[in-house]
Every structure is written in structure tokens, then in C-alpha cells.
Amino acid sequence: MKLIACINHVPDTAAKINVAGDAKSIDKTGIAFVLNPYDEFALEECLRLKEKNGGEVIAVSLGTDAHKETLRKALAMGVDKAVLLKDESIRDSFAVARALADFIKEQSPDAVFFGKQSVDSDDAAVGGMVAEMLGLPSVSVVVKLEVTGTNAVAEREIEGGREKVQLTLPAVFTAQKGLNDPRYPSLKGIMAAKSKPIEERPATACAPKTELVGMRKPPSKNPGKIVGTDVSAVPELVRLLREEAKVI
Amino acid sequence: MKILVVAEQRDNKLKKASFEAVRAARTIADQTGGEVTALVIGSAVVAVAGECGAYGAQHVLCVEQPALEKYSVTAYAKVVAAVAAQRQAQAVFIPATALGKDLAPRVSVKLDAGLAADVIALKVEAGNIVATRPVYAGKAWTDVSIASPVKVFTLRPNVFAPGTPGSPVAPQSVDVSLSDADFGAQVTETMQAAGKLDVAEADIIVTGGRGLKGPENFGMIEELASTLGAAVGASRAVVDAGWRPHAEQVGQTGKTVSPSLYVAVAVSGAIQHLAGMSSSKYIVAINKDKDAPIFQVADYGIVADAFEIVPALNTEAKKLLGK
Numbered sequence: 135m136k137l138i139a140c141i142n143h144v145p146d147t148a149a150k151i152n153v154a155g156d157a158k159s160i161d162k163t164g165i166a167f168v169l170n171p172y173d174e175f176a177l178e179e180c181l182r183l184k185e186k187n188g189g190e191v192i193a194v195s196l197g198t199d200a201h202k203e204t205l206r207k208a209l210a211m212g213v214d215k216a217v218l219l220k221d222e223s224i225r226d227s228f229a230v231a232r233a234l235a236d237f238i239k240e241q242s243p244d245a246v247f248f249g250k251q252s253v254d255s256d257d258a259a260v261g262g263m264v265a266e267m268l269g270l271p272s273v274s275v276v277v278k279l280e281v282t283g284t285n286a287v288a289e290r291e292i293e294g295g296r297e298k299v300q301l302t303l304p305a306v307f308t309a310q311k312g313l314n315d316p317r318y319p320s321l322k323g324i325m326a327a328k329s330k331p332i333e334e335r336p337a338t339a340c341a342p343k344t345e346l347v348g349m350r351k352p353p354s355k356n357p358g359k360i361v362g363t364d365v366s367a368v369p370e371l372v373r374l375l376r377e378e379a380k381v382i
Numbered sequence: 383m384k385i386l387v388v389a390e391q392r393d394n395k396l397k398k399a400s401f402e403a404v405r406a407a408r409t410i411a412d413q414t415g416g417e418v419t420a421l422v423i424g425s426a427v428v429a430v431a432g433e434c435g436a437y438g439a440q441h442v443l444c445v446e447q448p449a450l451e452k453y454s455v456t457a458y459a460k461v462v463a464a465v466a467a468q469r470q471a472q473a474v475f476i477p478a479t480a481l482g483k484d485l486a487p488r489v490s491v492k493l494d495a496g497l498a499a500d501v502i503a504l505k506v507e508a509g510n511i512v513a514t515r516p517v518y519a520g521k522a523w524t525d526v527s528i529a530s531p532v533k534v535f536t537l538r539p540n541v542f543a544p545g546t547p548g549s550p551v552a553p554q555s556v557d558v559s560l561s562d563a564d565f566g567a568q569v570t571e572t573m574q575a576a577g578k579l580d581v582a583e584a585d586i587i588v589t590g591g592r593g594l595k596g597p598e599n600f601g602m603i604e605e606l607a608s609t610l611g612a613a614v615g616a617s618r619a620v621v622d623a624g625w626r627p628h629a630e631q632v633g634q635t636g637k638t639v640s641p642s643l644y645v646a647v648a649v650s651g652a653i654q655h656l657a658g659m660s661s662s663k664y665i666v667a668i669n670k671d672k673d674a675p676i677f678q679v680a681d682y683g684i685v686a687d688a689f690e691i692v693p694a695l696n697t698e699a700k701k702l703l704g705k
Contacts, residue, residue: 147635148652149653151521160522226496227499231487256500256516256638259497262455262484262488263491266459266491270566271567272455273484292480295572297453298569299567301568312628344498344526345528345529347512347524349522350524352516352661355660355679358667358677358682362685363684365686365691365694367684368684371682372699375643375682379682382586382702
């Protein structure tokens with residue numbers, strides 16, 4: 135099986151986000167960048183499918199040289215090949231999807247995995263867009279997957295439950311937490327990854343269809359009131375929720 | 383502006399998020415001059431579809447086929463794109479539900495349209511729609527405009543008010559021809575926990591954190607949630623410890639929520655948690671640590687042991703609600 139994991143390099147979820155002076159981007163000072171948390175599940179699923187069926191896993195990331203750090207982590211986890219689609223242009227999900235779709239088409243994989251969303255732009259769109267561009271079936275937010283030959287049955291998370299989706303490979307999946315338990319790279323894997331090459335190629339050009347007009351901090355909440363410090367505060371809390379907030 | 387709204391139904395019942403999207407479209411159409419058309423897809427939806435008219439759609443269209451009873455992202459995307467083209471829609475509004483978020487990226491590619499996902503506010507500037515959408519799980523907000531002739535927006539549930547319903551509109555059936563090849567990904571079964579409210583849709587959420595010490599102590603959280611008609615939420619620490627399922631996780635690697643009332647019990651308020659819930663309309667924090675960051679975003683706080691407060695709160699709420 136040929137498997138591709140599309141991965142992204144994003145600010146750690148513990149990072150405090152400040153808006154930069156251009157009011158269009160974030161201030162990257164002091165921010166640690168990591169492999170997008172959901173992409174770990176995508177990578178792990180590729181590695182498991184390869185372990186079961188044989189084949190090859192390629193990790194691909196679109197971005198600047200900084201993304202090599204995240205590609206190295208994928209190599210350390212055990213992918214066979216890492217590819218950086220080198221790009222410094224401003225892209226929206228559509229433009230990212232276009233370049234990834236062009237790369238994936240050339241590779242003709244059996245399955246393509248994404249994290250269910252990148253925790254920077256939170257669009258949750260690139261996986262579905264790539265699938266549509268390639269004319270492949272897709273399932274998003276996958277929490278369980280069974281592949282038998284070219285048949286796949288995926289379970290995806292929906293409001294208050296799950297739904298089972300049937301499809302035929304090649305296909306695109308976006309991984310949700312719960313799909314698997316991602317492995318930690320072994321020390322041997324980390325050492326080996328240091329000397330493995332990262333293939334670099336230019337990302338195909340694509341103009342974004344959306345324009346970022348501005349970025350700002352969300353309006354801050356007013357400091358709230360402490361209703362009390364013991365159980366005697368409960369009736370007052372309930373009164374406030376009913377009469378002031380009118381929410382119960 | 384001609385706006386097409388994809389109204390979602392499950393089991394032939396329209397979702398509240400669909401009415402919210404219709405009303406939001408109506409507001410934009412009123413400012414730009416134009417019309418709102420709602421589209422309902424399914425196998426037997428004509429009886430319920432007209433209700434979209436009550437929230438501001440002038441036209442209600444139904445695409446009904448037995449094969450469309452269960453969701454298929456590939457087939458539904460084809461239907462939406464075909465209807466959008468027929469109606470010469472300039473914008474497509476889709477609720478940012480599990481279904482809508484799955485569907486919208488494919489629709490956007492079919493229409494060669496830019497997508498603004500999970501939008502929380504819309505305004506019109508110089509004839510174009512400017513959408514506000516949170517990024518970094520709400521740690522920052524962006525304003526986005528779309529340059530392509532057709533524009534796709536997904537709207538976060540529970541944010542846009544559906545308003546007071548007026549009169550329904552008689553739905554009109556539309557035919558879109560589909561072949562087996564269009565059903566490339568097909569839902570075959572839905573496993574729904576009966577009567578279970580999801581944090582992404584709930585109007586009230588009661589969330590438990592690590593301070594509850596163990597999964598066995600979530601009983602009182604479930605009881606309070608049941609009294610308030612709320613969904614149960616969980617912090618990341620609690621989910622990572624295996625106490626609660628990931629579907630309940632609120633925060634940057636869980637769900638971003640905006641309920642009317644969010645009750646955080648024994649949740650300290652890590653930055654990734656605050657990002658996912660601080661846009662809730664009212665926040666109550668119950669924590670014995672007065673310095674817990676959750677109090678920075680809480681409207682009402684009680685600095686005390688959750689084990690004392692929650693049962694008392696449940697009793698008091700029951701009294702008030704006559705339960």
C-alpha cells in the first residue's frame with residue numbers, strides 16, 4: 135500500500151497567541167512550533183496500515199524550511215520518505231489543497247490521511263478539498279477505520295454519536311483523536327531521522343480565494359464576580375442565572 | 383446577493399443550526415438586495431422543508447431521492463453544487479455541523495469558490511461579505527473576505543439567532559440526476575447515543591475537570607447536566623486520563639463551544655481549554671483554588687469544593703425548575 139500523510143507545523147496548543155504589528159498575522163516570538171496534534175493520528179494510521187499490508191508511507195508538508203522539524207518527527211516515527219513542498223506565499227485552504235493535490239496525484243497513493251484540522255487556521259477544509267480535486271471519496275473526523283483489500287469502513291464522529299461510512303480506496307481520511315494511540319519516536323528512530331534526507335520541491339502556485347482583512351484578539355471578558363466561598367452561595371448563584379443572566 | 387442555504391435535517395427533522403443559517407442569510411440579503419433560497423436534501427423531506435421559509439427563505443427547494451436518505455458527502459456535494467449553479471447563487475451558507483464541515487470543502491472545490499469556515503459573525507462592506515472567524519481555537523479572531531465569484535461560508539451553530547419564525551413557504555421539488563458513481567462515500571449506519579446531548583450543539587454545558595479526582599465522581603456532573611438539560615463536557619486532562627470519551631472534550635484539541643451557559647466544575651482553565659469555551663455567553667466556575675485561571679473568564683464564581691457545591695446546586699436548580 136502506498137500511503138501519504140499530509141502534516142502541518144503549528145504553534146503548540148499551550149502557546150499564548152498575540153497578534154503581530156501588521157494586524158494580519160501572529161507574533162511568533164517565543165512560540166514553540168510542533169507537529170499538528172491531529173496529524174499524529176494520521177501518521178500513526180499510515181504506519182499501522184503499512185505494518186499490516188506492507189508498502190510505503192510518505193509524509194508531506196507544505197511551507198517554509200521550518201516545517202523540516204515536523205517532517206523529521208514524522209521520519210523519527212517511522213515514515214519512509216519526507217517531502218517538503220517549499221512555499222513562502224500566502225495561501226488559504228484552497229491554495230494549500232491545490233498544491234497538495236498536485237503532489238498526491240503524481241504519487242497515486244492508495245490512501246491519503248490528514249489530521250481532522252490544523253490547530254492554527256482551524257478550517258478543517260484541506261482534506262475534503264484535496265479529495266474533491268482528485269475525485270476521490272473522503273471521510274472526515276474518523277475515529278475508527280477498517281481496511282480490507284480496497285474496501286474501507288470508517289466511523290466518523292457526529293453530534294452525540296457516530297456514523298459508519300463505506301468507501302473504496304483510493305480515498306482520503308481526516309483523523310480525529312481516538313482513531314489510534316500515536317507512538318512516541320524511539321531514540322533509535324530519532325537518531326536515524328537526523329541523517330535521512332528530506333526531499334524538497336516547489337509547491338505548485340495557486341492564488342488564494344480568500345483574503346485576510348485583519349486579525350485581532352477576541353474581546354476580553356469583564357472580570358466576573360465571586361458569588362461566595364461556600365455552599366451558602368448556591369441560592370444566590372441560581373438567582374443570578376435566572377434573573378440576571380436569564381439562562382436557566 | 384443570491385444566497386443558497388443548505389438546511390440540514392436528521393431523521394426528517396430540520397436542525398436549529400439550519401434556521402440560524404437561514405436567518406443569517408436573510409440579514410445579509412436584506413443589506414445587499416437579493417434572495418434567500420433554502421435547500422433540503424433527503425428521502426422524504428418535503429413535509430418539513432417549508433419551515434425554512436419561516437426564518438426568512440423566500441424559496442425552499444427539496445431534492446428528494448430514496449438514495450439520499452442517508453448522508454453521502456460525494457452525492458450531497460454534487461446536489462448542492464448543481465442547485466447553486468441552477469439558482470446562480472453567489473453565496474452558499476452551510477451550518478458548521480459535523481455534516482456541514484464535511485460537506486463544505488467539497489462544495490467549495492466544485493464551485494471553484496473560496497471558503498470561510500466556522501464563521502461567528504457576518505457583515506457587509508462595500509457590497510462584499512466580511513466574515514469573522516476564530517483561529518487558534520479562538521485565541522485570535524480574523525476577518526476574511528472571499529474574492530471568488532461564488533463564496534462558501536459555514537456558520538458555527540448556536541451563534542446566530544434564528545429569530546421569531548413567521549409563515550412557512552411551500553417547498554418546490556428539484557431534480558438532480560445522480561448515478562451510483564456519485565455515492566463514493568456512503569453512510570450505512572448511524573450510532574446515536576439515545577437522548578445524549580452533544581457539547582457542540584448544547585445550549586448549556588456542564589464540564590468536569592481533573593479536580594473531580596476520578597471518573598466515578600462524574601455522577602454528580604451528569605445529574606446536574608440532566609437537571610439543566612445540559613450536555614456533559616470534559617477537560618483535556620480528564621479525557622487523556624481515560625475518565626471520559628474524547629467526544630466530550632472542550633478546548634483546542636476538542637470542541638470549540640459557544641453555549642448560553644457553561645458551568646466549569648473543578649476545571650483549572652488551561653489556555654487551550656479557555657480558547658475552546660471563553661466565547662460562551664455566561665460562564666460559571668466552581669473551583670476551590672481562587673487563583674485558577676478559569677475565574678478570569680467566569681461571570682460568576684464560587685471558590686469552594688466542587689463536592690459540596692455541585693449537589694447543592696443540583697438541588698437548588700431542581701427546585702427552581704420544578705424537577
